[in-house]
Amino acid sequence: RVVLGLVREGKPSTQTLRRARLTPDAVTVSRLGTGPSSALLVKVAAFTKGTGEEVRDAVRTAPRDAGILLDLRANSGGLVTEAVTAASAFLDGG
Incomplete structure (x- = not known):
């Protein structure tokens, strides 16, 4: 509590x-x-614990012919390990 x-x-x-x-x-x-193959918009506000796996899950469950837009505007940053996990969803072997 703060009194101003x-x-x-x-x-x-x-x-x-x-x-x-x-x-x-x-x-x-x-x-x-x-439509069944409409694009998916994935907005990432911050790379907090669990963010990387949430992004990977969204990419995995998207229809194969759907585009994926990764929106990092206004992202406040966060844990590098979570950013790497999220990026791996878009890379071969990820």
């Missing part, structure tokens, strides 16, 4: 803030169409 002292237009006030743990999904998967 504020002054707005010359009037003092206080606000109490409580910290909360953010738990956004590191990986979200969606289809870019309605």
Whole structure:
């Protein structure tokens, strides 16, 4: 808990803030169409524990003729080992 002292237009006030743990999904998967071979969009927000395997699972379960878009925009980084695991889904022998 944090109590902030504020002054707005010359009037003092206080606000109490409580910290909360953010738990956004590191990986979200969606289809870019309605057909059986529509492309798959895999967004990776961060490379946290388990992210690499989630990406690999999404790639494995995609239809063989579906395209896969890997969206790393706004990715905050993270564990190199998870990034390597995710990348291996797109490489021969991965």
